[in-house]
Every structure is written in structure tokens, then in C-alpha cells.
Amino acid sequence: MQENRMQEIRSWIIDKERIVSARSAGKIPYRTQDGVFEDMTEKNICWWTNGFYAALMLLLYQTSKEETFLGRAVEIEEKLDRNFMDWEGMDHDSGFKWMLTSAVRYELTGDKAARNRALLAASDLAGRFNPAGNFIRAWNDDTGARAGWAIIDCLMNLPLLYWASEEIHDPRFRTIAMLHADMAMREFIREDGSAHHIMRFDPETGETVGPLGGQGMCEGSSWTRGQAWALYGFALSYRYTKEERYLETAKRVAAYILKELEKRDHMPVDFCQPEEIPWEDSTAAAIMACGFLELESLVTDGETYHEAARDLILKLAEDRLSRSFETDQLLEKCTAAYHDEEHDFTIIYGDYYFTLAVLELCGEKPICT
Numbered sequence: 001m002q003e004n005r006m007q008e009i010r011s012w013i014i015d016k017e018r019i020v021s022a023r024s025a026g027k028i029p030y031r032t033q034d035g036v037f038e039d040m041t042e043k044n045i046c047w048w049t050n051g052f053y054a055a056l057m058l059l060l061y062q063t064s065k066e067e068t069f070l071g072r073a074v075e076i077e078e079k080l081d082r083n084f085m086d087w088e089g090m091d092h093d094s095g096f097k098w099m100l101t102s103a104v105r106y107e108l109t110g111d112k113a114a115r116n117r118a119l120l121a122a123s124d125l126a127g128r129f130n131p132a133g134n135f136i137r138a139w140n141d142d143t144g145a146r147a148g149w150a151i152i153d154c155l156m157n158l159p160l161l162y163w164a165s166e167e168i169h170d171p172r173f174r175t176i177a178m179l180h181a182d183m184a185m186r187e188f189i190r191e192d193g194s195a196h197h198i199m200r201f202d203p204e205t206g207e208t209v210g211p212l213g214g215q216g217m218c219e220g221s222s223w224t225r226g227q228a229w230a231l232y233g234f235a236l237s238y239r240y241t242k243e244e245r246y247l248e249t250a251k252r253v254a255a256y257i258l259k260e261l262e263k264r265d266h267m268p269v270d271f272c273q274p275e276e277i278p279w280e281d282s283t284a285a286a287i288m289a290c291g292f293l294e295l296e297s298l299v300t301d302g303e304t305y306h307e308a309a310r311d312l313i314l315k316l317a318e319d320r321l322s323r324s325f326e327t328d329q330l331l332e333k334c335t336a337a338y339h340d341e342e343h344d345f346t347i348i349y350g351d352y353y354f355t356l357a358v359l360e361l362c363g364e365k366p367i368c369t
Helices: 002-023 052-064 067-085 094-109 112-126 152-168 171-187 224-241 244-261 282-298 303-319 348-361
Strands: 029-033 036-039 149-151 198-201 208-212
Touching: 002 052, 002 067, 002 303, 002 348, 029 348, 052 067, 052 094, 052 348, 067 094, 067 112, 094 112, 094 152, 112 152, 112 171, 149 152, 149 171, 152 171, 152 224, 171 224, 171 244, 224 244, 224 282, 244 282, 244 303, 282 303, 282 348, 303 348
Parallel strands: none
Antiparallel strands: 029 036, 149 198, 198 208
16 A cells, blocks of 8 residues: 555656646756745856755656657756856765756766766865864855854765775775764764764864854754755765775664654654744655665664565655646745744655655666766
């Protein structure tokens, strides 16, 4: 019964995205306003989410073999060439922008231009590594105020470095990725398996300065999307390296998340937020589902992880989807950061990770990371 339900959701996504992708031609989607995708092409060509709609199109191309989806992905990928010429916009999120688009398209089609983009992005990402603290620097600034900042999200960009290392047989990229993952394991993951969002280092000595609350409720709280990045990110590092410490860390994060999920029906923005605060983040639920499915694929006793992923996706499908073909979004009730003025809107990466989880729950294993 549940397998049939996943197949129904898969078919619904394809049917809806045929319409939405045609309606959104020429756009780089991020959020919707009144059900219509805004276009980041001129608003901010360097925005960190700008690869996700192309990535979604590549998922749908793989499952449906429909060339129109591939064409939309290429259109966005080519637009992002402008990002390469903007220093400030070349930050730690190159994996989200070019692993999920260019590297994946190269693996699917053998296109040399896509390969070139992915390798350029990997080289830039590797250049952000600070050997003083063994971390990949997060955002750019001209004052050095954030020169020592690293964030949990960056675990999800490491696959670009692992891929580049394998693609050109150069261990530098893999070494940098593993040094950063080891740092994150040591500095970000607390004893109970929860994760900090931001960690500050002295950029000259590498000495740990301390955490920041970042996009969560406060320092020491548990921002749910950060927990999802940690779960998925360490599982991916294990997939690429087979180093047991990454798998054990992913399991520890998973155990913490599973315990928290027992307490609630929908995903809060922060696991520590007061019960009277109703804000949700459906993107965190979708990313966690993907992380659980990745972890399931790496262990011999993964039924608990499979069930957790399935339950998260079925709950989202039950009451957090925009069913109308007149609206552009899939997932609703998403939040970017706890202290933002606006909550419970739509965000494109939620649609991507929801679709990826659905395809994997249907027994497919698309190329994506």
C-alpha cells in the first residue's frame, strides 16, 4: 500500500513539474509569491539555492527520460556561469550549485562543459580551506570578520571535492574534504548527537573561539535543518571514504533526531523552540528523509532509518504539499531561519529533497551527490 502511495506521489510530481517547468522557463526559482516562483537571475545570480531547481529537473529527467527537464536544467546551469566571475558570490556553497547540476549532468551525459564547470567550482571550494584550523571558510567579507567562520551546512558541499578527487585522480580534494569533516565531527557535534550551526576559529592560529546560534533559536539550541545537514553530510562522507568514524557520527546524529521526532507531528524550525511557537520547516523534514535513506543504504540493519524517512515523506505528502497545478511550489510551511521576520513560506530546496526522497522510496537511486 505504501509503495503504491509513493508511486502516486512520484507521478504527481512529474505531472505537476511538466506544467511548472514550462511556466517557469527562463527563471532561476527560489521562493514563491502568491504561488508564482520569483526569479533570482537578476535579483542575485550568486544566491546559494540557485542550483536546486536545475537539480530537481535532473532528478525528473533521470526518472522520466523527458528531454524537456534536461533542457531546463542546462538553461539554469549556463546562467550560473556569471557566478564564477563574482568573487563575493563564490563561497562555501559551490557544491549545492555545481555538484547537483554540472557534475551530475556530466555523469549523465558526458558533457565536457559541465565537467569543466564542476572542476572549476571544486577548485574554488578547495581554495577556501584554512589549514590553521582545518576548516573550509563559510561566507566572504572584505573586513575579515568572518574569516574564521565554518558552518555545518558545508558538509553537504564536500561531495564536490570527493567527486573532483576521483575525476582527476588528485588526492588534494579528498584530503581537504576529510580534514573539514574531521573538524566538524570534533567541533560541531555535541555529546548528545545534536549539532551547532556556526563555529568560529581564530583564522591565524586555528584556535577554537566558540559557537554561534546562526539560523537556529540561540547558541546551544538545535536548528533542525542543521541537524539534517549533519545527518546527511556525515553519511555522504562515509559513502565516499568508507571511514567508519563518519558512519558512527551519522548514526549518533540519527539517534538524536529519531528521539526528537517521537515528540512531534511536524518539523519545527528548532528542536528547542517553545511549544507555543508554531513555526515549521518542511525543508528540514525532507532533508532528514534523504539523510536517513542514505544511512540506510550504508548499513545492514537500516529498517529503522527507512521507516523514519518514509514516515517523514508521507506526513509531508498528507498535509504539507501544494496540490494545485496552478501553484509553482511543491512543499509548503518552510522557514529559512528562526529569527527571520517571515515563516512558513516555500523554498526550492524543499522541493528538491522531497522529490529525491520520493524517488528513492520508489526504489530508484538517481545520480545526485
